[in-house]
Amino acid sequence: MPTPAQAHFMRATAAAESSAAAEENPLALATGYELMLHKLANDRRRLKATESTEIKAEIKRELLSEYVPYVEGVLAAGTGVQDDVLMTILIWRIDAGDGAGAIEIARYAIAHQLSLPDGFKRKTPTLIAEEFADSAKRARDGGLPVDVTSLNTVLEITTGQDMPDEVRAKLHKEIGLALRLSIGEPPFGAEQLALGFTAMEHMKRAMQLHDKVGIKKEMEKLERELKNSTTSGAGS
Template sequence: MVSAFRRHQMRVRALQSGAAQPDTAPAAAPERALDTPLGQEYAALRVALHDNLRSLSDIASIEARNPVKIEMARTFAPWIEGVLQAGEEGQAAQDEILVWNLVWAIDYRDWEYALRLAAHAIRFNLASPERYNRTVACFVAEDIAKLSLDQQEAVPHDVLCRVLSLIEGHDMPDPAKAKLHKALARSFARRADAFDPAADNAPAGGKAAYLAEALDHARRAHQLDSSIGVKSDIRSLEKALRKLGPDEAGGGAGEDEADTE
């Protein structure tokens, strides 16, 4: 178990290590110098991280790995808090520890923590682990979207919306972004299906507002990748909006229809 003093020391050193770097956004964050006390702290934690990764590779069950990742993440939490604090002050360096903890947080579905780490990693263009062969923005968009599409209750609706905001303006292959729009289309459609007009958070446009959002995202997904598999979604959403009538449709059904042939 890490002592309170050690946790404090890790956080402070991470903050100092980040503060020693210039604000490099939107260029890639620089590598940390490892020949300083701060760099040596980072290097020691990287050794622990790689030991953890080897231990995880020995666990065959993906489900069984997640509780282990939660325990491992606690070791690195003080360092990461210091890194995030430095980031809030506009300073960052490349940090493999933070990025791997982002991957783990998605795996064990601590969405608030995952999005905090993602925001920092995307802002400062931190590199993904080599095995992922994608930018952090692409990885976050694609993997969270895929999880939502495979297990519709796994990713809260607001998380998908926040991911879309996080990746705005970041380059990635069109099919990757299409997956996120497809996931959002289906999430908005589920909200339309469950719509309760008496709910405090009901949108001003009623059920039609959810359907129109779903249709917009489905059309965008189709525009980005015509093989993404949303043609039937578009047809059913257009039909549902037409059934609501022109006064309730909010204009969503009147837009040019996507090519659904």
């Protein structure tokens, strides 16, 4: 065991060496999380300098692969501590169209009640539900396929979470419309009828939550189609 004088010398030497190392490289003594925050800050500056939303999404897709090991490590550790890097990557994955990757983080974030980084006014469940609903709407408006499985998963993991009724209504609306598009045109067969009735349930729920959600005409049209197909025996 070192004498008190030797212990003091060791502490003083370590402090001096650490101070010198920090002056040469400010990140020399940073933790892994601090290093990732530093990287994130640099990447956000790059994004801020880009005006095009489309190009920003491309940059995010490019950058996201660099964060995969970190995300995997955090999720595997399962500590549940607040992590602004992880929550930013959640948002970037949504923006980049990586629904499965976003849901992977979303489950963890909701389970541990993680908050969004400073600057975001919405609560985590609200952002997840609304961003997925908005993404589905953009795809639908552009004639692109909508991932209804991801929408259903988002609905599942946000069930029981507090959010504005209007936001949850948007999610039910997009699920209903996605299911309606998936069954094609009438007359409907048995499997189509089953999906159609499920779509109707989501549309009705959307209207219950927010009567100005903008789905009344589609709901009335689907109701007629289901009634006609059932009456004609097309589903038998």
